[in-house]
Amino acid sequence: MNDAERFGAVVLLVALALLAAVLSNRLTERIRVPAPALFLIGAAVVADLFPWLGRMPVDTVEQIVTVALVLLLFDGGMNMGWGALRRTAGAVVWLGVVGTLVTAAAAAAAAHYLLGLDWRMALLIGTALAPTDPAVVFSVLGKREVLGRSGTLLEGESGANDPVGIALMVSILAATSSGGWSAVGTGVLTFVEQMVIGGAIGVLGGLGLVWFCRRVSLPSAALYPVRTLASALALYGLATVAHGSGFLAVFVAGIMLGDARIPFRGDVQRVHGALASLGEIVAFVILGLTVQLRTLGDGDAWLVGLVLAVLLALVIRPVLVGLVLLPVRLTRGERGFVLWAGLKGAVPILLGTFIVGAGLPDTTRVYDVIFVVVAFSVIVQGGLVPLVGRWGRVPMRSVPPEPWVAGMRFRQEPAALTTHTVEVGSPAEGATVAELAREEGVWVTFVRRDGGLVPLRPETVLREGDDVLVDRESWERDPFVST
Numbered sequence: 001m002n003d004a005e006r007f008g009a010v011v012l013l014v015a016l017a018l019l020a021a022v023l024s025n026r027l028t029e030r031i032r033v034p035a036p037a038l039f040l041i042g043a044a045v046v047a048d049l050f051p052w053l054g055r056m057p058v059d060t061v062e063q064i065v066t067v068a069l070v071l072l073l074f075d076g077g078m079n080m081g082w083g084a085l086r087r088t089a090g091a092v093v094w095l096g097v098v099g100t101l102v103t104a105a106a107a108a109a110a111a112h113y114l115l116g117l118d119w120r121m122a123l124l125i126g127t128a129l130a131p132t133d134p135a136v137v138f139s140v141l142g143k144r145e146v147l148g149r150s151g152t153l154l155e156g157e158s159g160a161n162d163p164v165g166i167a168l169m170v171s172i173l174a175a176t177s178s179g180g181w182s183a184v185g186t187g188v189l190t191f192v193e194q195m196v197i198g199g200a201i202g203v204l205g206g207l208g209l210v211w212f213c214r215r216v217s218l219p220s221a222a223l224y225p226v227r228t229l230a231s232a233l234a235l236y237g238l239a240t241v242a243h244g245s246g247f248l249a250v251f252v253a254g255i256m257l258g259d260a261r262i263p264f265r266g267d268v269q270r271v272h273g274a275l276a277s278l279g280e281i282v283a284f285v286i287l288g289l290t291v292q293l294r295t296l297g298d299g300d301a302w303l304v305g306l307v308l309a310v311l312l313a314l315v316i317r318p319v320l321v322g323l324v325l326l327p328v329r330l331t332r333g334e335r336g337f338v339l340w341a342g343l344k345g346a347v348p349i350l351l352g353t354f355i356v357g358a359g360l361p362d363t364t365r366v367y368d369v370i371f372v373v374v375a376f377s378v379i380v381q382g383g384l385v386p387l388v389g390r391w392g393r394v395p396m397r398s399v400p401p402e403p404w405v406a407g408m409r410f411r412q413e414p415a416a417l418t419t420h421t422v423e424v425g426s427p428a429e430g431a432t433v434a435e436l437a438r439e440e441g442v443w444v445t446f447v448r449r450d451g452g453l454v455p456l457r458p459e460t461v462l463r464e465g466d467d468v469l470v471d472r473e474s475w476e477r478d479p480f481v482s483t
Contacts, residue, residue, distance in 0.1 A: 018281065021039055036133075037378040040285075041379075043288025046289070053289050066350070068286075069279070070233060073162060073254065074251070076254065077257070079258065087149070091149075092153060095160075096156065099321045104127045108122040108126030124360075128370050129348050132342040133343055133346060133347060147424075167190075167198070170190060193244065198249045201238055287349040302372050305372025308369065343385075348370050348373065353367075421465065421468075422464055425482035429463065431461070432461050433458055446468065447467070449465070454466070
């Protein structure tokens, strides 16, 4: 077999693995196990059968997963947007920052006092296990979308606590070279520096990206998603070089771009959604390949990981993070759902590679512990998420795929045309098209309900969840938002 044939064989195997990963999402709808769990466990099993697949340098793993995480955070920020985040921004920041610190501290204390790990390793493990991953939750929910504050809070918390957890890990690793109180001071300063610089670059970069997209036209529609992709990667690089959190920068920039009226917005969102899905698959597969299943039984890593996983799921998250969540206005069912659905994902294992790359002792055991916790979280906790959602009566709606598009493109921006979703309790819910025009000055031109087009007449009544295209110049209040 010559070089071209060997390369063709590699391409074939990678393509088949990618197709299997894509099709596995259909399997998760039946067995209620998140697709990322299948990627992670499947890759770990393959690496155990073929050890040469797992001989990837730690630096390479970090770099690949970092790029994947940038794609995921930027897309998550765009999907959320400032409009959805605005009403829960305080809660998201509070839970994302304070909840992460509380989780890290509690997990570290458990690892030290209950499991006998030294404080440095306990802090590193606790920090690695603090971030959450809503992609796992939304994967197991399949075609159902979480409505209300709980869905936005889950997604916003992860977008906030991923950069916080990573910045905290960087701070602790930076502080290991110091001693005593100087180590604490170094860690705190590094953390604050990461957050402030990353947040500032995210805001300024997001505003600049909106201006760039609106003012600078490109010769081809295909180049618009490429521009936003390159800009997101540039913001990550700029923030990182400036000693800030590049992950926070891209998440904030995505939020700034999320609600902006930019050319080819639909194309940009679809491309970034596809890249984020690909990034998720690549991240979990690469991380799974680095795990050595045969070493889990050699020591007590599996037992330590299982104990920590149970404590995180049944004590630390429900009790301690529950106290942090008390000021946030949620129903009892939504509160329980948010606390249970704080699942672990790719970021804890990425942080585990940071620990391995730091050259600290006993890192194989630490990495195995983190893997066990993540596996328990995505399989056991993730499998119970739909049941907890039903028990808590968390508002959800079915969102089946909508592969067909009807619309028009304009050479000039149709400034008066905007799209909205009718919320529960909003003035538009239960109102007719004629009443909305007469009382609110809003002319409804298009209504989509349950994936289909609603015939538009003056007596047509709008319902909660309807997507509407409206023509308006301005209004004093948004009639589609609950009051």
